[in-house]
Amino acid sequence: xxxxxxxxxxxxxxxxxxxxxxxxxxxxxxxxxxxxxxxxxxxxxxxxxxxxxxxxxxxxxxxxxxxxxxxxxxxxxxxxxxxxxxxxxxxxxxxxxxxxxxxxxxxxxxxxxxxxxxxxxxxxxxxxxxxxxxxxxxxxxxxxxxxxxxxxxxxxxxxxxxxxxxxxxxxxxxxxxxxxxxxxxxxxxxxxxxxxxxxxxxxxxxxxxxxxxxxxxxxxxxxxxxxxxxxxxxxxxxxxxxxxxxxxxxxxxxxxxxxxxxxxxxxxxxxxxxxxxxxxxxxxxxxxxxxxxxxxxx
Amino acid sequence: xxxxxxxxxxxxxxxxxxxxxxxxxxxxxxxxxxxxxxxxxxxxxxxxxxxxxxxxxxxxxxxxxxxxxxxxxxxxxxxxxxxxxxxxxxxxxxxxxxxxxxxxxxxxxxxxxxxxxxxxxxxxxxxxxxxxxxxxxxxxxxxxxxxxxxxxxxxxxxxxxxxxxxxxxxxxxxxxxxxxxxxxxxxxxxxxxxxxxxxxxxxxxxxxxxxxxxxxxxxxxxxxxxxxxxxxxxxxxxxxxxxxxxxx
Ligand SMILES: Nc1ncnc2c1ncn2[C@@H]1O[C@H](COP(=O)(O)OP(=O)(O)OP(=O)(O)O)[C@@H](O)[C@H]1O
Ligand SMILES: [Mg+2]
Numbered sequence: 001x002x003x004x005x006x007x008x009x010x011x012x013x014x015x016x017x018x019x020x021x022x023x024x025x026x027x028x029x030x031x032x033x034x035x036x037x038x039x040x041x042x043x044x045x046x047x048x049x050x051x052x053x054x055x056x057x058x059x060x061x062x063x064x065x066x067x068x069x070x071x072x073x074x075x076x077x078x079x080x081x082x083x084x085x086x087x088x089x090x091x092x093x094x095x096x097x098x099x100x101x102x103x104x105x106x107x108x109x110x111x112x113x114x115x116x117x118x119x120x121x122x123x124x125x126x127x128x129x130x131x132x133x134x135x136x137x138x139x140x141x142x143x144x145x146x147x148x149x150x151x152x153x154x155x156x157x158x159x160x161x162x163x164x165x166x167x168x169x170x171x172x173x174x175x176x177x178x179x180x181x182x183x184x185x186x187x188x189x190x191x192x193x194x195x196x197x198x199x200x201x202x203x204x205x206x207x208x209x210x211x212x213x214x215x216x217x218x219x220x221x222x223x224x225x226x227x228x229x230x231x232x233x234x235x236x237x238x239x240x241x242x243x244x245x246x247x248x249x250x251x252x253x254x255x256x257x258x259x260x261x262x263x264x265x266x267x268x269x270x271x272x273x274x275x276x277x278x279x280x281x282x283x284x285x286x287x288x289x290x291x292x293x294x295x296x297x298x
Numbered sequence: 299x300x301x302x303x304x305x306x307x308x309x310x311x312x313x314x315x316x317x318x319x320x321x322x323x324x325x326x327x328x329x330x331x332x333x334x335x336x337x338x339x340x341x342x343x344x345x346x347x348x349x350x351x352x353x354x355x356x357x358x359x360x361x362x363x364x365x366x367x368x369x370x371x372x373x374x375x376x377x378x379x380x381x382x383x384x385x386x387x388x389x390x391x392x393x394x395x396x397x398x399x400x401x402x403x404x405x406x407x408x409x410x411x412x413x414x415x416x417x418x419x420x421x422x423x424x425x426x427x428x429x430x431x432x433x434x435x436x437x438x439x440x441x442x443x444x445x446x447x448x449x450x451x452x453x454x455x456x457x458x459x460x461x462x463x464x465x466x467x468x469x470x471x472x473x474x475x476x477x478x479x480x481x482x483x484x485x486x487x488x489x490x491x492x493x494x495x496x497x498x499x500x501x502x503x504x505x506x507x508x509x510x511x512x513x514x515x516x517x518x519x520x521x522x523x524x525x526x527x528x529x530x531x532x533x534x535x536x537x538x539x540x541x542x543x544x545x546x
Contacts, residue, residue, distance in 0.1 A: 170398070177396060180393070183355055
């Protein structure tokens with residue numbers, strides 16, 4: 001490989017890493033809920049869509065930017081609390097499959113509601129972040145992608161600090177560790193779950209804004225769950241760090257694969273490459289790179 | 299002395315079919331240290347979980363009889379409500395939060411009770427005074443500590459919730475005799491110094507009878523024998539017939 005080819009490869013990888021940040025963001029929403037309640041929340045994608053649609057419609061109706069952010073944030077929190085109350089609490093102690101099916105149904109309800117409230121047209125979303133590429137050591141990097149990555153990193157840092165340093169965060173980690181013991185210790189599981197759903201709503205909002213600004217706000221936005229699933233398989237369903245690393249790995253490898261292996265398949269492998277990676281991981285290490293192996297009770 | 303906890307002909311089953319208790323009666327006075335003895339599968343754990351209303355979380359329920367804590371039927375409240383009223387369980391198998399440090403484990407006990415930071419600091423001091431070993435290990439993930447340390451952490455976590463009635467399920471399980479003695483001596487100290495009421499389920503009848511005031515023996519889900527611990531300890535026939543001949 002000569003110098004230019006190397007630069008090009010690096011540019012592809014960096015672009016991939018930055019879109020990987022977005023995958024990670026969606027995956028983290030899953031992890032939060034899965035860790036505390038063992039529910040694989042298929043509705044996370046619908047929540048992303050709902051957040052983006054709500055925001056963009058408010059802005060289009062002339063509501064100031066930060067007010068729209070605040071209102072959408074409130075809406076997502078309310079949605080999270082509402083889901084916990086009406087769907088999860090009545091189904092507590094049911095099998096994981098029942099809960100998964102419930103969230104699958106929920107994702108259609110949310111999408112339907114979003115459609116009813118906000119209509120079906122595609123919206124452009126402008127967050128006021130420049131899209132001009134800039135150059136570092138001969139590599140072109142998208143400003144937007146870099147800012148998006150910084151926002152995602154700030155969100156992850158905030159979440160981490162919350163879980164590390166607050167009592168609610170400590171209670172969250174306790175529930176994630178041993179639900180029955182948490183119940184016996186008197187931790188209020190329903191409040192913790194409601195908080196987690198609200199946090200997942202906030203993550204969905206950030207993901208929705210960033211993805212929406214990149215691709216336009218439209219119904220296909222809810223399909224990013226399908227990008228998050230292989231990330232979860234690779235990183236482990238219960239690890240936030242795993243979601244981040246796996247998001248980056250999948251983002252970078254799928255772009256590189258598209259460029260270097262793609263031509264042998266006639267291109268278009270970006271769509272399924274992540275799943276091929278996930279499949280291999282499932283065969284080799286079912287708990288993912290960072291997931292906890294289930295420890296048998298004595 | 300007033301009765302703090304009372305079981306009246308309690309029957310319980312799991313999943314609507316598997317009967318685990320067939321009539322257990324037992325009452326516990328304030329300030330008492332009581333032991334609940336019985337062989338594997340006798341129903342000790344089921345009885346203790348029933349007291350905290352933890353059976354529904356395991357798809358079990360009380361099918362007949364009553365359990366009264368402080369005069370109120372326990373099925374009317376959540377486990378957390380009972381805990382905040384002073385009925386604090388320490389589960390079988392310790393059930394520490396393995397990924398949390400020892401100190402974080404202790405703090406969860408106080409969070410469950412709804413305590414503020416200053417009371418938490420006080421509680422930590424008391425627990426470390428009772429189990430100095432926990433203080434040395436306070437920054438270590440509970441899953442990496444020894445069985446004895448985990449048991450102490452589980453007991454400490456319970457104490458952080460300021461119990462009036464402390465209910466422990468087999469605290470001696472899988473521990474070396476020296477550690478078992480240390481733990482029972484700590485429990486006795488709590489009982490004597492603070493008047494804490496204790497109900498302790500044990501298979502290790504020797505150590506339990508040595509420290510408790512009274513004991514109830516259950517067999518196949520029924521209470522079959524009740525009396526002063528010292529009297530029961532003196533009768534070797536009881537050991538042989540009900541407690542699987544557990545050696546002293
Ligand atoms: N979650 C459960 N689901 C169904 N049956 C159960 C459950 N837990 C206990 N049982 C059954 O209830 C009966 C009493 O069990 P329990 O655990 O209360 O006994 P134990 O006296 O605590 O025994 P050990 O000394 O072994 O801990 C047993 O026959 C057991 O198989
Ligand atoms: Mg038991």
